[in-house]
Amino acid sequence: MWLLLSLLLFTFSFSQVIDRITIEGNRYVPEDVITGLLKSRVGSEYSPDLVREDIERLWRTGFFESLEVYKEEKNGRVELIYKVKDLPVIYKIEFVGNKKIKSEDLEKKIGIETEVGKIDVEELTKGFTSSPALEEKLEVQRKLKLGRVLSLEELELIKRRIQQAYFKEGYPNVEVSYEIVPKKGASKVVYYIKEGEPEYVSSITFIGNKAFRSGRLLDLMETKPPSLIAFRFKPPYSEEVLKEDIKKIEDFYRSEGFLEAKVSYSVKAEGPKRNITIKIEEGPRYKLKSLKVEGNNYFSYSEIVQNILKKNKGNFYRSEVIDKIIQNAKDLYSSIGFLNVEVSKDEKVDPREKVVEVTLKVNEGEPVYVDQIHIKGNYETRDYVVRRELRFQEGELANQGEIERSKTRIFNLGYYQDVSIEPVPKERNKWDFDVRLIERFTGQFSIGLGYNQVTKLSGFVSVRKGNFLGTGDIAGISVSYGSYYKDNSLSYTKKWFLNKPIDLTGSLYDRRIDYTTYTVERTGLDFIFSREFAEYWKAYVGTSVQRVRYSNISPNASPVIQQEAGTRQSRKLLFGIQRDTRDNYLMPTKGALTTLDYSVAVPVLGGNERFNKVVLSHQQFIKDSIFDTGLILALRGTVGFVEPYGSNKTVPLDERFFVGGDFTIRGYKYGYAGPLDPNTNDPVGSTKELILSAELNYPLYKNVLYGAIFYDTGLGANNLKDFKLQNFRSGFGAGIRFITPFAPIKLDLAFKTKKVPGDTSRSKIHFVLGFFF
Structure with missing residues (x-):
């Protein structure tokens, strides 16, 4: 409540000037915030109407329990005294009695933070109609130094959101109350929750649906029946959610041409169980x-x-x-x-x-040209790192294809969680564009685990700085150890060398892999120079200097393996070309990736290897655009050749192709879809490979969880005449793909079509943590 004394006694004044404005009684809202909301100013002419507006403006903020304004006159000058009683600062929000929904989950569901200084004011005020009063309220909130002042309206809003969260979890009888608890000069709000008894769905029955099966209609609904397969034993019942589902079904029918369709429902209660019957009157189809x-x-x-x-x-x-x-x-x-x-x-x-x-x-309108491009959200990244990836510039025609391509290029840098490019219309044919970024934590110390069929389980410690100093460069040092694997490396990539689309990468490494019958170690230095020479094309040239050592060779190992014992020096020249039109490097939905890699080992600087190696690979990604099911077809083909030259008669074991395993033909152990030693049944690698793969992925949950079915086929062999269909090794099966913020996960159950010596199991589980290819 507020009082306006004195002002009611003096409703008219001649040229009285405000000499002073005094704020009294404010404990939490700073004086400058209050005076900043007043239109009455020291030195301005006194106006009763203006003071009345000021009082209304302060009251609308919701941060005052009472307001009183007094007017004092002396020698024709006026002093205004604002006596206020403001609401307390809230430094913390707590929940008591919540068992079904954890506090951190409640926090997310109702869209607030519960610690001092973290309350999202804009999130709290969602649902309020935009108005000057709201803007004034937000302005006060932004200026407060300690905690937040929450109005009674906002406290009630939080209460309603808690209730709605419980309604959706099947607790329609939840009771929520709150109290403000003073503590150390500030206050906290405690919300007391009495959850009540839950209600859950026992069954959902459709009546009258002829055009669409019940399962299709269930897909539209958030309300679900129990399901052992989906681990839904007691799915929550909420009448509010059910009403929304009924509206979805009715809208769906109308969108499919049933313009006279009517959908109703009835619910039968049996204790906490709810049996739902949905009646559909389809009517004629237009x-x-x-x-x-x-x-x-x-x-x-x-x-x-x-x-x-x-x-x-x-x-x-x-x-x-x-x-x-x-x-x-x-x-x-x-x-x-x-x-x-x-x-x-x-x-x-x-x-x-x-x-x-x-x-x-x-x-049609008229062509739109780009006026200004604003980069937003790049707190670490420098503007030029983003701008050099843009395919549209100021003054140019705004082409949607180039805008989408720019978005893809920026995202594929790997520095951002999300990228959007939003038009900001200005003049009729000149628009600004906002490039909005959400940055990843590219500088990090991380500890984790990796797994695949070759290296098994391994742990790693990594200090990696992507987007080094905001320049887009990548610097890293990592240490990885496992029972069968070691990979220690130091690397640096200089992006856009000489301000051109050129990358320079240097890496120093020490690696070890323990196979069943031998251990191979590589210590070396690689230097790669790559250049983007067209929109989707990149070429590279480089060199690799390595020391390769074979040890711990089992006496029962194949002679092919035993002859590798000892240490040799490898000096290689590397060449390659790549075309990449994928829309997403993590889980592509369209586009293709084609690579041609050529390496030649040369006998210089102590090198004693001589071979040529060529690998051509193509991946194609096709999203269903006919039925719009979300299915993604991934096709992959790889062909490779490696041959010795000069005085060398054999190819080093670790340069051969080991076909079979996680990344080639699933269903087989590593290398078992290629040549085997006839005495030991050990894989010895091949000089030629052909791998074909088809995989169908379906999004099960947003863009995070995918289900997959696949078929792989191919062969590793030393002679071209061996590449006959009857000799091919094939595998098929199903799996899941889980794209996490830390690393992608792939789990496949694969069945082989042909058993081979040393690998006679019918099926195999393939688990990959860290990368897919």
Whole structure:
């Protein structure tokens, strides 16, 4: 409550000047914050109306329990005294009585932080209508030095969000109360939660659905029935969520041409169990009588519609099909710079004939040019690191394809969790663009585990600095140890050397892998010079100087392995070319990666190896665009040759191809899809390889969890005549892919089509932690 004394007695004044403004009684809200909200100023003319507005403005912030304003006059000058009682600063929020939902989960669900100085004011005020009062409130919050002042309105908002979180978890009878607890000059808010008894879904039954199976409708719903396969034993029941689900089903039916569809529900209670019956009155299905496009001058009807209508089985009216055509039109116009194109939809529904006539009206607008590009969110990265990846610049035509390509290039740097490029319309044909980044923690000390079929389980300690000093360079030192594996390395990559798309990489390493019957160690130095010479193309040249040592060779090992005993020097020249059009380096959904690698060992500087090695690899990624199921088809093919030259008659063992295993043909142990020693059944590698693979991935949860089925086939051999279909080794199976912030995880169960000596099991589990290829 607030009082306005004296002001009511003097409603009119002649040219009185405000000599002084005094704030009294404020304990938490700083005086400068209060005076900053006042329009009455020292030295300005006194106005009762203006003072009244100031009082209303202060009251709207919600941070005062009471407000009183007094006016004192002396020699024609006015002093205003604001006596306030402000609400306490909240330094902490606690939850008591919550068992079903942990405090940290509650914090996430209701969108707040519970420690001093971390409360997200904008998140708390979501749902409030934007207004001057809200802006004033936010301004006060931003200026407070200690903790936060929470208004009664905000405290109630938090309470409602706690209740909603419990409703969705199946606790409709939850009770929430709160109290403000003073402590050490500040206060904390304690929310007391009485969870009550849970309610859960026992069954969901659909009645009347003929066009769509029940499973298809269940996919639309957040409410789910029990399922042993999905580990849903007591799925929560929430009537609020169920009502939203019913609306989703009804919208789905209407979008599929059932314009008269009606969906209702009933719930039968049996103690905590809820049996749900959903009744569907589908009604007639409307057909698409005609589709017209008007206002299109730059693209023809056939270019805009393409073959999208042909995929519309039964010629039914489906809003999804119309939306795809609209989006295709926008994509076409955006590709030539018409980013402000508008496509409106005019539908004429004939209830008697049960048909819909659709007219798309295209307002082409005019070409949009780039005015200014702003880089935002790059607290570590320097602007030029981002700008050099952009494929559109100030003053140029804003081409959507180049904008999307820029986004992909920036993300594939590996420094950012998320990248978006947002247009900011200004003038009619000149727009700004905001490149918004969420940076990763690229400088880190990390400890972890890695696993694959060759190295087994290994631990690593790594100090790595990607985006070194914000320049985009990469510096790192790592130490990795396992029972069968060691990899210690020091490396540095200089990005954009001489301000050109050139990368210089130097690495020093000491590696060891313990195989079943021998150990191989490599100590060396690599230096690689790579250059991007076209948009998707990169070439590299380099050199590798290594000392290679074979030891711990078992007496029962193959003679091929035994002859490798000892130490040799390797000097190699490296060449390669790559074309990469993938949209995402972690889990591509489209595009391709083609690489051609050539290495030659030369007898210089003490080198005693002589061989040529060529490997050609191609990966193609295709996302289902016909049925829009989210399926991703990944095809991979690899062919390799390695041959000695000069006086050398054999190829070093570790330069041969070991086909079979995690990264070649699954279902087989490492190397067992290639030549084997006839006496020991040990894999001895091949001089030629051919590997073909097809994998179908389906997103199970967002872009994090994928299910997969796959088929691998191929062979490692020493003679071309051995590459016959009857000799091929093949494997097939299913698995999951889990993209975590730390490392991707792949788990596959594979079955071999042909058993081989030394590897007679029918199936094999392949687990890879750290990388896929």
